[in-house]
Amino acid sequence: MDTIEFKLVKDSEIYADKAPSPAVAIFVNGRSLIDLAREIELPFAEAEGRTTDAGNYAWLRLNWLHGPWEHFHGTAESEFYYRAKTNLLECGDCGVSGCWPLLARIEVKKTIVVWKKFEQPYRRKKYASSRVKHWNYDIFGPFRFDREQYETALKAMIGEASKTVTPPFASA
Template structure:
């Protein structure tokens, strides 16, 4: 992907193999799961491909998702923000972390890392720049969808 401005949406879908919903970021119409899998495979990383899953709202009740996706650090793991969890559903098991920097006109995702593989080089993955207005609208849609999904 280029470093121009990207579009983002947050899709809530049923996690394959589990009976819970997950949040998967979609960048320019492509799943972040697919993008990171392709990057890791092309970079010769092992394990690579299929190790990640979306974030499971039922497992992340410690903060709101608008705070989370605006760069709130993940307690106990990293000063960065988890944007994907492990394929098992647990963020602490195998997270993809990134620094999220909101500004007046942009939101930037950069400095990706896999915290359990410190020697991996993700410098060529991203940065991803998002128009702040479009990003905020995507977050509002996500929060509305999560609230609706959780209502009895």
């Protein structure tokens, strides 16, 4: 079983509006989700001659999530929702979700939460060309989390955020 940790961090420097905003850093099995994505993406980015694109992500800004509980259960329908997939990371250049997101399908089952079918939507097969290649995430995940551990970690982050972040985000 994989483990997950959600941490609040502040990194307003990369966001286009430079507004200070806590963001949700995600760690899977003790490793940064950004670092894990970079490892998977690097061979594809190298093939395009664009190595800086690999893992070029930022954490999701908490004040943009209208419900972190729903979001990280894969049920939030907002600007972060892409055809049954959930945005887990934002663009590392501007911090805007739709610019360069990392997506995954989140399935909540009775005792586990599964993250699978990761993708960078701008590197889908249908966009492949001589210049832009398809990035295959088949070996990335799936991650299977004990539902109790997952929800405890999520509740802890939401509880911490409720002390410092102004809504519109909702708590569990």
